[in-house]
Amino acid sequence: xxxxxxxxxxxxxxxxYILVAMICFMFMIVVHELGHYTAGKLLKFKINxxxxxFGPAIFKHKNKKTGEVFSVRCIPAGGFCAFEGxxxxxxxxxxxxVHPVWKRIIVLAAGVTFNFISAIVILNFFFMGxxxxxxxxxxxxxxxxxxxxxxxxxxxxYSVDGERMYSLLDAYKLNGSVSENxxxxxxxxxxxEFVTIETSRHDYETTATDDYGNEVTTSxxxxxISYALTRYKMGxxxxLGRSFTFSGDLVxxxxxxxxxxxxxxxxxxDTMGGTVTAVSALVQLTQSGLPAVAYGVAVLSLSxxxxxxxxxxxxxxxxxxxxxxEGIRRKPLNRKVEAxxxxxxxxxxxxxxxxxxxxxxxx
Numbered sequence: 001x002x003x004x005x006x007x008x009x010x011x012x013x014x015x016x017y018i019l020v021a022m023i024c025f026m027f028m029i030v031v032h033e034l035g036h037y038t039a040g041k042l043l044k045f046k047i048n049x050x051x052x053x054f055g056p057a058i059f060k061h062k063n064k065k066t067g068e069v070f071s072v073r074c075i076p077a078g079g080f081c082a083f084e085g086x087x088x089x090x091x092x093x094x095x096x097x098v099h100p101v102w103k104r105i106i107v108l109a110a111g112v113t114f115n116f117i118s119a120i121v122i123l124n125f126f127f128m129g130x131x132x133x134x135x136x137x138x139x140x141x142x143x144x145x146x147x148x149x150x151x152x153x154x155x156x157x158y159s160v161d162g163e164r165m166y167s168l169l170d171a172y173k174l175n176g177s178v179s180e181n182x183x184x185x186x187x188x189x190x191x192x193e194f195v196t197i198e199t200s201r202h203d204y205e206t207t208a209t210d211d212y213g214n215e216v217t218t219s220x221x222x223x224x225i226s227y228a229l230t231r232y233k234m235g236x237x238x239x240l241g242r243s244f245t246f247s248g249d250l251v252x253x254x255x256x257x258x259x260x261x262x263x264x265x266x267x268x269x270d271t272m273g274g275t276v277t278a279v280s281a282l283v284q285l286t287q288s289g290l291p292a293v294a295y296g297v298a299v300l301s302l303s304x305x306x307x308x309x310x311x312x313x314x315x316x317x318x319x320x321x322x323x324x325x326e327g328i329r330r331k332p333l334n335r336k337v338e339a340x341x342x343x344x345x346x347x348x349x350x351x352x353x354x355x356x357x358x359x360x361x362x363x
Contacts, residue, residue: 016286018283020283020286020293021280021283021286022076024293024296024297024300025076025300026052026053026076026079027297028115028118028297028300028301028304029052029078029079029304030052030079031114031115031118031301032079032111032112032114032115032304032305032308033050033051033052033079033080033081033111034081034114035110035111035112035113035114035115036081036083036107036108036110036111037050037081038110038114039106039107039110040081040083040107040110043099043103043106043107044094044099045083045084045094045095045096045099045103045107046083046084046085046092046094046095046096047066047068047081047082047083047084048067048068048069048082048083048084049068049069049070049071049080049081049082050068050069050070050071050079050080050081050082051069051070051071051072051073051079051080051081051082052071052072052073052076052079053072053073053074053075053076053077053078053079054073054074054075054077054078054079054080055073055074055075056073056074057071057072057073057074058072058073058074059071059072083095083096083107084096085097085098087335087338087339087342088335088336088339089335097332097335101323101324101326101327102327104323105320105323105324108316108319108320108323109309109316109320111308111316112305112308112309112316113305115301115302115304115305115308116247116301116302116305118298118301119243119247119297119298119299119301119302119305120240120243120244120247122294122297122298122301123239123242123243123246123247123295123298124236124239124240124243125239125294126239126291126294126295126298127233127234127238127239127242127243128233128234128235128236128239129233129291130231130233130291130294131231131232131233131234132166132231132232132234132242133166133229133230133231133232134156134157134158134165134166134229134230134231134232135156135157135165135227135228135229135230136154136155136156136157136227136228136229136230137151137152137153137154137155137156137157137188137225137226137227138153138225138226138227138228139153139225139226140152140153140224140225141204141205141206141224141225141226142204142224143202143203143204143224144202144203144204144205144219145202145203147202149224150197150198150199151188151197151199151223151224151225152190154190155188155189155190155195156188156189156190156230156232157186157187157188157227158187158188158189158194159186159187160184160185160186160187161184161185161186162185164245166232166242181200181201182200183198183199183200184198184199184200185197185198186198186199189232199223201221201222201223202221202222202223202224203219203220203221204219204220204221204222204224205217205218205219205220206218206220206226247302250299250302250303250306251302251306254303254306312345312349313341313342313344313345313346313348314342314343314344314345314346314348314349315345315349318341318342318345319342322338
């Protein structure tokens with residue numbers, strides 16, 4: 001009975017993790033669609049339905065005044081904001097394609113914008129309340145050539161030669177930053193204040209005890225410090241700035257990852273993933289607590305924003321491209337052809353999402 005109780009508790013705990021992950025994933029989707037909805041309402045577009053999820057509706061409510069339908073559907077893997085006349089010619093003055101091109105572009109870009117803003121807000125609070133991993137000096141070693149050791153235990157290394165020491169990929173990039181000989185300008189946080197150190201690599205010795213209790217001295221060449229990661233909490237202004245640079249880092253990383261697929265430096269299963277992969281990543285983060293979940297939601301929100309702005313069929317970026325072309329030509333492309341392109345693109349992306357999930361878990 002005890003074993004069964006333990007197993008049941010484990011099962012319920014994992015169910016809780018999965019539910020939290022699904023809620024977080026749907027939150028990002030709802031934020032995206034809410035961007036389209038908000039911009040559409042402000043610019044007087046007619047909206048037929050705002051839906052959470054796909055598939056048959058399990059809940060529907062129609063606004064008698066506006067005619068808008070709010071629905072919750074049975075497949076929690078997306079959502080949509082359906083505009084009147086979005087993929088067809090329509091005569092209503094409130095229909096999507098009747099509005100000027102500039103208005104349509106704003107509405108189409110609003111989903112990505114809301115995802116980006118939500119990520120910035122989450123990251124801002126994350127960096128303020130939880131902080132970012134940065135190198136902190138654990139121990140210092142005297143130089144054997146007689147030079148002064150300028151580091152102190154507890155120093156948080158903020159930048160090296162103007163390069164900030166936080167990194168999206170690897171916070172342990174300190175050694176690489178000072179791999180060259182010469183004088184380096186290193187800014188540290190010491191006692192809550194920024195202190196600038198001008199130093200270079202020197203010869204030094206470290207002493208450690210081996211498995212047999214013997215002291216072993218090792219010669220080395222470098223800064224003469226050992227360090228580990230610590231959490232550096234930022235003020236509002238600095239956290240806000242870091243939220244933007246973090247977002248830029250993520251975009252660069254995403255582009256590099258996609259590029260590695262074409263060069264063969266990375267496998268699809270290691271780099272790409274679909275809905276199941278995203279939810280699985282969130283499930284793992286839920287086990288590490290709220291800060292990890294917030295971090296994951298922000299990263300995935302940025303990823304959704306980046307993906308949707310790409311000019312690929314069925315994505316917002318493609319629809320924006322079609323609107324721009326219409327503005328240049330002074331007349332739209334064939335609406336039916338455009339609708340077919342977007343529909344085909346949607347099925348292609350759904351298929352790719354399933355393929356990527358399979359490759360990620362079984363490839």
